[in-house]
Amino acid sequence: MFLAALTPKYGDDVSSDATLVVQLLHRDVNAFEQLYDRHSRIVYALVLRILQQASTAEEVVQDVFLQLWRNAGQYQSDRGPFVPWLLTLARNRALDHLRLKSERQRRREDQTEELPAIAKAPEYEKALDEKRRAERVRSLIGTLSAPQKKAIEMAYFEGLSHSEIANALQEPLGTVKSWIRNGLLRLKEGLQTAS
Amino acid sequence: MSEHDQFRELLEAHALNALDASERAALEAHLATGCPECVTALEEARYLVSQLAYLAPPAEPSEMLRARVLRTARAEASPAQRPKEPARTSTAIPYWLWVGVAALLLLSVYSTWNARKLQAEVAEVNQRAAAELTQREKLEHELMVAKHEAWILTDPASKKIAIWPNDKEMPMIEARWHPKMGIYVTGDKIPMPKDNKVLQLWLISKNGKPMPSHVFWPDANGKIGEMVDDPPEVLAQTKALAITEEPAGGSLQPTSTPMWVGGVS
Numbered sequence: 072m073f074l075a076a077l078t079p080k081y082g083d084d085v086s087s088d089a090t091l092v093v094q095l096l097h098r099d100v101n102a103f104e105q106l107y108d109r110h111s112r113i114v115y116a117l118v119l120r121i122l123q124q125a126s127t128a129e130e131v132v133q134d135v136f137l138q139l140w141r142n143a144g145q146y147q148s149d150r151g152p153f154v155p156w157l158l159t160l161a162r163n164r165a166l167d168h169l170r171l172k173s174e175r176q177r178r179r180e181d182q183t184e185e186l187p188a189i190a191k192a193p194e195y196e197k198a199l200d201e202k203r204r205a206e207r208v209r210s211l212i213g214t215l216s217a218p219q220k221k222a223i224e225m226a227y228f229e230g231l232s233h234s235e236i237a238n239a240l241q242e243p244l245g246t247v248k249s250w251i252r253n254g255l256l257r258l259k260e261g262l263q264t265a266s
Numbered sequence: 267m268s269e270h271d272q273f274r275e276l277l278e279a280h281a282l283n284a285l286d287a288s289e290r291a292a293l294e295a296h297l298a299t300g301c302p303e304c305v306t307a308l309e310e311a312r313y314l315v316s317q318l319a320y321l322a323p324p325a326e327p328s329e330m331l332r333a334r335v336l337r338t339a340r341a342e343a344s345p346a347q348r349p350k351e352p353a354r355t356s357t358a359i360p361y362w363l364w365v366g367v368a369a370l371l372l373l374s375v376y377s378t379w380n381a382r383k384l385q386a387e388v389a390e391v392n393q394r395a396a397a398e399l400t401q402r403e404k405l406e407h408e409l410m411v412a413k414h415e416a417w418i419l420t421d422p423a424s425k426k427i428a429i430w431p432n433d434k435e436m437p438m439i440e441a442r443w444h445p446k447m448g449i450y451v452t453g454d455k456i457p458m459p460k461d462n463k464v465l466q467l468w469l470i471s472k473n474g475k476p477m478p479s480h481v482f483w484p485d486a487n488g489k490i491g492e493m494v495d496d497p498p499e500v501l502a503q504t505k506a507l508a509i510t511e512e513p514a515g516g517s518l519q520p521t522s523t524p525m526w527v528g529g530v531s
Binding site for chain 1: 278282283309311312313314315316317319322325332338
């Protein structure tokens with residue numbers, strides 16, 4: 072139910088992301104164009120937030136979408152909805168870039184990378200556009216304490232581990248673990264309530 | 267707290283990839299057992315973590331990026347997705363190319379023919395030039411002989427020698443001997459030797475020994491005009507001139523009685 076409430080629903084006249092991805096397997100450029108227009112903004116915003124540099128962010132976004140175009144078969148709709156899969160892919164790619172992974176290593180991963188399942192295919196119960204989704208997430212995270220929010224952002228946007236965050240914030244490791252877990256659980260409850 | 271509950275507390279951090287190595291290894295070992303509750307919870311945690319992307323400040327990618335990405339995709343699309351190209355002819359080679367090839371072949375044939383024609387013309391010109399050179403040398407020789415003849419005939423140093431026939435019915439032959447220019451023999455109405463024989467001039471020395479000299483024969487009108495540039499004997503040591511009929515090619519010794527004899531004294 073949690074996932075169902077958050078997964079976007081498209082009208083009858085609009086193809087779902089999963090349908091468009093299937094069309095990518097047939098080298099349908101129009102389907103690819105629709106997917107790019109739907110999701111390039113949030114992907115770019117995420118990558119730019121991680122890398123803090125527009126030119127590098129565009130390079131990574133290009134890599135992400137061309138990976139989708141060239142390896143659409145890597146996405147399997149029975150392992151979860153498309154957008155979280157795409158955002159996970161973009162985050163991993165951006166963090167790899169942030170860690171200055173070698174180009175050769177990243178290319179090797181292009182060919183072998185298989186993202187873990189995110190969720191089973193949910194029943195779509197409610198449509199939620201990108202703008203409302205962003206407002207709700209920001210609102211819920213905004214209720215957290217500043218250090219709690221900071222710890223979550225450091226983990227997500229900077230790819231730091233519990234220990235690294237504790238060192239950076241000069242806080243006990245247990246405290247950092249609690250901040251992150253409790254913050255995420257509050258986000259989860261808030262999203263369920265809001266739906 | 268059970269071991270299972272302890273792992274449940276790690277799932278969100280694992281979805282964030284924030285676990286330290288030891289915790290991550292322990293959790294992954296537990297997940298490898300196929301715990302369905304944890305697997306489902308982890309999938310939900312991943313979804314939850316993905317929503318953190320919306321914390322990023324809104325940003326708009328450039329139109330250039332869009333154009334670049336879509337252009338790459340179009341370029342890599344299968345032929346079926348590409349814009350249809352205009353129908354081509356069945357040969358797949360444009361007609362103008364065939365025209366060019368044909369023109370090239372014609373030019374090649376013409377060039378070969380022209381080269382051979384030029385070669386033939388050059389050979390003909392060379393042949394003509396050689397003939398003209400031969401003719402010129404012949405004319406130059408004739409001119410030189412004529413000059414010698416004229417010199418011998420007009421120079422007072424030349425000695426006139428009458429060569430008389432043994433047969434009184436035969437015409438006389440005349441020779442003029444110039445000490446430096448040689449001997450010039452002339453005659454008219456001289457009969458042509460029979461049986462393919464030729465006339466041969468002999469210089470009879472003071473001791474009576476005949477020295478062979480030029481071989482000659484009259485022309486169709488019976489005229490003789492023979493120039494002996496380098497006579498084998500000097501005038502002072504020569505007693506007489508004689509002419510015999512000899513086989514073709516001449517002889518080293520006379521094979522017949524002289525038909526004409528003239529004293530040099």
